[in-house]
Amino acid sequence: MRAPAIRYYQTGSFAVGNRLLDPDQRALQAEEQRSNTITCGHRACQGCGEALGARYALDAAMRATGGRLIAANATGCLEVFSTPYPESSWQLPWLHSLFGNAPAVATGIAAALRAKGREDIRVVGQGGDGGTVDIGFACLSGMFERNDDVLYICYDNEAYMNTGVQRSGATPPAARTTTTPAAGPEPGNVFGQGKSAPLIAMAHEIPYVATATVAELRDLEAKVQTAMALRGARYLHVFVPCPLGWGSASKDTIRIARLAKESGIFPVFEARDGEVTDVSPIRRQVPVEEYLRPQQRFAHLFKPEPHTEVIARIQAGADRNIRRFGLLDGRGRGHDEHTPAGRGHGAHAPGPDGERVGEGSPA
Amino acid sequence: MLRQLEGSRAVAEAVALCRPEVICAYPISPQTHIVEALAGLVKSGELAPCEFVNVESEFAAMSVAIGASATGARAYTATASQGLLYMAEALYNASGLGLPVVMTVANRAIGAPINIWNDHSDAMSQRDCGWIQLYAESNQEALDLHLQAFVLAEALSTPVMVCMDGFILTHAVERVDVPDQEAVDAFVPPFQPRQVLDPDEPVTIGAMVGPEAFMEVRYLAHAKQLRALELIPRIAADFQEAFGRDSGGLLRPYRMEDAETVVVALGSVLGTVKDTVDELREEGVRVGVLGLTSFRPFPLAAVREALVRARRVVVLEKALAVGIGGPVSANVHMALAEASAGGAPRCCTVIAGLGGRPITKASLRALLADAVADRLEPLTFLDLDWGVVNRELERMGASPTSGPHAENILRDVGPVAAGPV
Numbered sequence: 102m103r104a105p106a107i108r109y110y111q112t113g114s115f116a117v118g119n120r121l122l123d124p125d126q127r128a129l130q131a132e133e134q135r136s137n138t139i140t141c142g143h144r145a146c147q148g149c150g151e152a153l154g155a156r157y158a159l160d161a162a163m164r165a166t167g168g169r170l171i172a173a174n175a176t177g178c179l180e181v182f183s184t185p186y187p188e189s190s191w192q193l194p195w196l197h198s199l200f201g202n203a204p205a206v207a208t209g210i211a212a213a214l215r216a217k218g219r220e221d222i223r224v225v226g227q228g229g230d231g232g233t234v235d236i237g238f239a240c241l242s243g244m245f246e247r248n249d250d251v252l253y254i255c256y257d258n259e260a261y262m263n264t265g266v267q268r269s270g271a272t273p274p275a276a277r278t279t280t281t282p283a284a285g286p287e288p289g290n291v292f293g294q295g296k297s298a299p300l301i302a303m304a305h306e307i308p309y310v311a312t313a314t315v316a317e318l319r320d321l322e323a324k325v326q327t328a329m330a331l332r333g334a335r336y337l338h339v340f341v342p343c344p345l346g347w348g349s350a351s352k353d354t355i356r357i358a359r360l361a362k363e364s365g366i367f368p369v370f371e372a373r374d375g376e377v378t379d380v381s382p383i384r385r386q387v388p389v390e391e392y393l394r395p396q397q398r399f400a401h402l403f404k405p406e407p408h409t410e411v412i413a414r415i416q417a418g419a420d421r422n423i424r425r426f427g428l429l430d431g432r433g434r435g436h437d438e439h440t441p442a443g444r445g446h447g448a449h450a451p452g453p454d455g456e457r458v459g460e461g462s463p464a
Numbered sequence: 465m466l467r468q469l470e471g472s473r474a475v476a477e478a479v480a481l482c483r484p485e486v487i488c489a490y491p492i493s494p495q496t497h498i499v500e501a502l503a504g505l506v507k508s509g510e511l512a513p514c515e516f517v518n519v520e521s522e523f524a525a526m527s528v529a530i531g532a533s534a535t536g537a538r539a540y541t542a543t544a545s546q547g548l549l550y551m552a553e554a555l556y557n558a559s560g561l562g563l564p565v566v567m568t569v570a571n572r573a574i575g576a577p578i579n580i581w582n583d584h585s586d587a588m589s590q591r592d593c594g595w596i597q598l599y600a601e602s603n604q605e606a607l608d609l610h611l612q613a614f615v616l617a618e619a620l621s622t623p624v625m626v627c628m629d630g631f632i633l634t635h636a637v638e639r640v641d642v643p644d645q646e647a648v649d650a651f652v653p654p655f656q657p658r659q660v661l662d663p664d665e666p667v668t669i670g671a672m673v674g675p676e677a678f679m680e681v682r683y684l685a686h687a688k689q690l691r692a693l694e695l696i697p698r699i700a701a702d703f704q705e706a707f708g709r710d711s712g713g714l715l716r717p718y719r720m721e722d723a724e725t726v727v728v729a730l731g732s733v734l735g736t737v738k739d740t741v742d743e744l745r746e747e748g749v750r751v752g753v754l755g756l757t758s759f760r761p762f763p764l765a766a767v768r769e770a771l772v773r774a775r776r777v778v779v780l781e782k783a784l785a786v787g788i789g790g791p792v793s794a795n796v797h798m799a800l801a802e803a804s805a806g807g808a809p810r811c812c813t814v815i816a817g818l819g820g821r822p823i824t825k826a827s828l829r830a831l832l833a834d835a836v837a838d839r840l841e842p843l844t845f846l847d848l849d850w851g852v853v854n855r856e857l858e859r860m861g862a863s864p865t866s867g868p869h870a871e872n873i874l875r876d877v878g879p880v881a882a883g884p885v
Binding site: 168169170171173174180181184185186187189191192193194195196197198199201202205206207208209210211212213214215216217218222239240242243246247249 | 485486488513514515517518519520521523524527528529530531532533534535536537539553554557561661662663665666667668669670671672673674676677
């Protein structure tokens with residue numbers, strides 16, 4: 102389930118002001134009793150989407166399990182910035198083994214707990230997109246098909262950031278990485294490649310697959326909560342902008358994540374047993390150009406003039422997501438009931454005028 | 465109880481008697497019968513509580529074992545050959561993290577060319593990965609070594625692989641004494657993990673370590689193996705007291721008294737070597753055998769002490785260190801280096817039995833005759849068909865596009881070479 106609908110007033114932003122909400126509607130991060138699973142002092146970059154996503158996800162998982170949680174972590178930024186010897190940010194039992202085996206290590210932890218009759222303790226596996234959709238994919242698929250009792254969370258920043266921004270199987274078309282440079286007649290990553298790990302996860306017909314972004318953190322918390330209430334293999338794919346790799350401003354991490362969702366670039370949905378059960382509708386659609394422009398990895402698409410043909414291909418991909426997941430269908434079903442008429446479809450940015458905006462409630 | 469058992473079945477029962485809590489396995493010949501038997505024991509409920517995880521690769525098998533062991537469960541897996549190589553990264557990880565996983569390696573050749581038969585290329589390729597390596601001579605010893613391996617691994621918090629020759633042992637039916645559960649429970653105490661993932665006392669395992677401490681952490685892996693040099697004989701002595709069998713230990717000397725020529729070997733070939741030595745002894749030839757049960761840690765001092773009075777040492781190896789010779793010989797040379805002041809024995813390397821080539825008594829007799837007569841080259845390939853090799857070398861010289869070696873050679877030795885029927 103998505104986060105419950107909240108109606109609120111905010112100027113120029115979709116952000117939820119916790120202080121305006123009833124206590125039971127507030128984000129877990131607003132609570133002083135939150136577990137601070139990744140505590141301060143780590144070495145993540147300013148504006149790191151992965152650090153933010155992991156903090157919300159794991160604190161939510163800790164709350165859902167009453168602190169009975171073990172994490173298996175793949176090699177990658179999250180592992181490196183959180184455990185510079187001899188310091189550790191982790192306030193839960195945490196094991197890092199290798200780059201490509203976090204799902205299998207998590208399986209081993211879950212198997213041990215089962216053998217010991219300690220299934221009150223739950224298991225989270227986590228890694229970046231490289232560790233998840235590329236090098237760890239066989240282990241991930243194995244964990245899925247066995248339906249092992251693991252929630253695996255992929256923090257997707259769309260390239261190998263820890264090694265210096267190389268292309269991964271999650272890198273979008275046209276994006277500049279150090280191995281898909283902005284050079285030649287078709288600069289950046291090639292069209293027609295890459296994979297959707299959430300859709301492949303769904304093909305395993307596991308109990309729960311969901312996507313989320315760091316723009317909607319209450320939604321992320323709610324999805325973790327949902328996942329932890331279930332048993333078996335669960336997969337959560339979180340869209341986490343990377344200021345370093347994407348060449349975006351640190352302050353724009355959340356804005357870019359929101360634009361990814363609002364443009365249809367990154368569909369936010371939930372699936373049970375292989376079927377989509379809920380989507381977070383686009384509230385006010387923006388053209389992909391709005392999403393691409395603040396990122397240096399797409400700068401070549403706008404120099405010297407906008408490469409309209411390439412941008413149109415990216416827009417076509419977003420439009421396909423919109424059709425496929427019905428990201429705009431909610432309009433007819435009351436998803437976007439709080440958006441004032443005439444400002445919804447095609448608007449480029451949240452309104453500056455203190456309008457009433459909100460999540461809407463599922464139809 | 466004495467029973468006629470396949471080696472794999474004997475090992476499976478030994479492992480089950482040690483009450484593993486997590487078994488993860490991926491099939492690869494010739495290890496499969498072991499995990500098949502264990503799967504049956506878990507599925508039927510005879511082995512409980514135990515989780516049997518059918519994984520999608522050997523890399524995953526070792527990774528599941530790592531996760532389970534770090535959660536305080538006794539973890540076991542088995543593999544061979546390509547499977548061992550496929551888990552290589554995780555092998556280093558298990559030892560680096562100090563996780564006492566026990567694994568059977570049903571020794572098999574490494575491709576290419578693909579070959580399912582026995583040699584020691586697989587285990588030898590991982591000799592430096594930080595795992596203790598014990599080699600079984602017989603099915604009884606394979607069974608016994610598994611009981612000792614769990615005790616050893618958990619005492620040191622370091623992983624142990626028990627190596628047994630694929631097919632030669634794993635698929636051979638022999639008389640084996642299988643101990644009862646009560647005796648094994650007394651010998652193998654419950655697992656007390658040195659480190660464990662526990663929400664009540666959260667620890668970070670697997671943190672990044674920079675130049676300021678990496679060497680020290682790595683040294684600890686070495687320190688554990690040095691301690692194993694003391695512990696392995698002690699556990700073997702305890703084992704003998706508990707079960708009445710002389711099994712395990714660092715070395716297995718055989719007819720070493722006054723031996724001028726000593727064959728050093730590992731694993732099941734020791735049986736053939738001992739038979740050959742018995743015959744030669746009857747003919748008055750002063751030969752002996754030194755079996756290496758523990759290859760990692762390598763018992764340098766004990767090997768030196770055992771060999772220093774010999775005139776010649778023949779290291780019989782089922783693995784080839786391509787470009788130099790034999791991995792075991794290199795270690796034996798190191799053991800003998802410090803003895804050189806008093807006149808070290810001459811040490812020759814014999815590469816034998818690669819990819820399942822039989823090592824026969826006849827070949828060993830001829831080999832030892834050459835050794836005793838000091839005619840043995842520093843590096844010998846036992847029963848190598850030089851005709852076949854030279855023909856392929858000629859083809860390579862004659863044409864830069866002579867094609868794949870294996871196919872060319874098979875044409876020379878196989879049905880094609882035999883001509884039309």
